[in-house]
Amino acid sequence: MIHTSETMYKYLRPDKTFPHVWCPGCGIGIVMGALVRAIERTGFTKDEIVLVSGIGCSGRMSTYLDFNTLHTTHGRALSFATGIKLANPKLNIIVVMGDGDATAIGGNHLIHSCRRNIDLTALIVNNNIYGMTGGQYSPTTPMEHKASTAQYGSIEKPFDICKLVEACGASFVARSTTYHAKMLDALLYRAIDKKGFSVVEAMSQCPVQYGRRNKKGSPVDMMMWFKNNSISNPAFKKIPSGEVGEQFPVGILVDLDEPDYLERYRQIVKKAGDDRL
Numbered sequence: 001m002i003h004t005s006e007t008m009y010k011y012l013r014p015d016k017t018f019p020h021v022w023c024p025g026c027g028i029g030i031v032m033g034a035l036v037r038a039i040e041r042t043g044f045t046k047d048e049i050v051l052v053s054g055i056g057c058s059g060r061m062s063t064y065l066d067f068n069t070l071h072t073t074h075g076r077a078l079s080f081a082t083g084i085k086l087a088n089p090k091l092n093i094i095v096v097m098g099d100g101d102a103t104a105i106g107g108n109h110l111i112h113s114c115r116r117n118i119d120l121t122a123l124i125v126n127n128n129i130y131g132m133t134g135g136q137y138s139p140t141t142p143m144e145h146k147a148s149t150a151q152y153g154s155i156e157k158p159f160d161i162c163k164l165v166e167a168c169g170a171s172f173v174a175r176s177t178t179y180h181a182k183m184l185d186a187l188l189y190r191a192i193d194k195k196g197f198s199v200v201e202a203m204s205q206c207p208v209q210y211g212r213r214n215k216k217g218s219p220v221d222m223m224m225w226f227k228n229n230s231i232s233n234p235a236f237k238k239i240p241s242g243e244v245g246e247q248f249p250v251g252i253l254v255d256l257d258e259p260d261y262l263e264r265y266r267q268i269v270k271k272a273g274d275d276r277l
């Protein structure tokens with residue numbers, strides 16, 4: 001049995017980094033709690049984990065958590081993480097990104113990490129907006145929803161992150177929300193354990209930049225929206241496509257066993273007659 005507050009304190013850097021920057025009611029702290037519980041369950045020591053993050057509100061996790069951490073440039077967290085994994089394959093690398101960081105400026109890195117099937121765990125905190133920089137619309141802002149750069153509503157089709165990474169070849173794809181914190185922790189545990197490129201989308205409320213503009217109510221209202229519109233993947237698949245509306249599937253969406261990048265790379269090295277790896 002994991003005692004939540006004790007576990008959190010074990011992994012925080014209390015002397016250096018608090019108070020944190022997150023707004024009251026923000027969902028990122030819930031996501032960070034789930035990540036810590038998942039890591040605790042794996043039994044890895046702090047030194048066996050590397051947490052890499054990009055820039056943005058969610059990217060601050062690498063400042064607050066006491067692992068080997070790297071706070072990288074906006075959109076480039078996966079490239080830094082790829083370098084670390086290739087240099088030291090024994091490390092378990094978790095990459096935290098916002099939806100803008102992962103799918104806009106870092107979109108190219110995301111799709112090619114899936115295709116490459118490099119053994120990393122990507123945690124994408126999707127709050128449907130650029131939180132840190134003042135609420136500009138991101139590739140996951142729903143159509144007609146408002147942002148500081150879309151005063152009359154976005155006119156672009158949003159990405160479904162899970163469908164995107166599935167199509168690009170990710171080995172493990174899962175989605176949960178801040179309402180389903182325990183499910184999120186179980187999915188992150190599975191993702192860290194999984195060999196190959198794993199993506200977990202954590203839908204999270206940003207009451208300040210997204211919720212307020214789009215009249216989504218309080219942080220609790222936003223979490224209740226997650227509760228009322230999420231549905232388990234098997235049940236979701238049975239809904240006729242014309243009747244889906246705003247509902248979205250949660251849980252494990254893809255789980256494949258395929259050779260990862262390093263396994264393929266080692267085979268090539270062997271073929272080339274070099275036995276150093």
Ligand SMILES: Cc1ncc(C[n+]2csc(CCOP(=O)(O)OP(=O)(O)O)c2C)c(N)n1
Nearest residue numbers: 055056057058074098099100101130131132
């Ligand atoms: C190269 C570069 N371009 C733009 C920025 C400004 N910037 C910082 S965070 C951010 C958006 C963050 O949004 P998201 O990734 O969705 O994370 P959130 O803050 O919502 O958690 C932007 C555009 C930057 N830091 N670097």
Ligand code: SF4
Nearest residue numbers: 022023026057131206
């Ligand atoms: S701006 Fe939004 S995402 Fe950023 S800390 Fe505030 S509530 Fe959270």
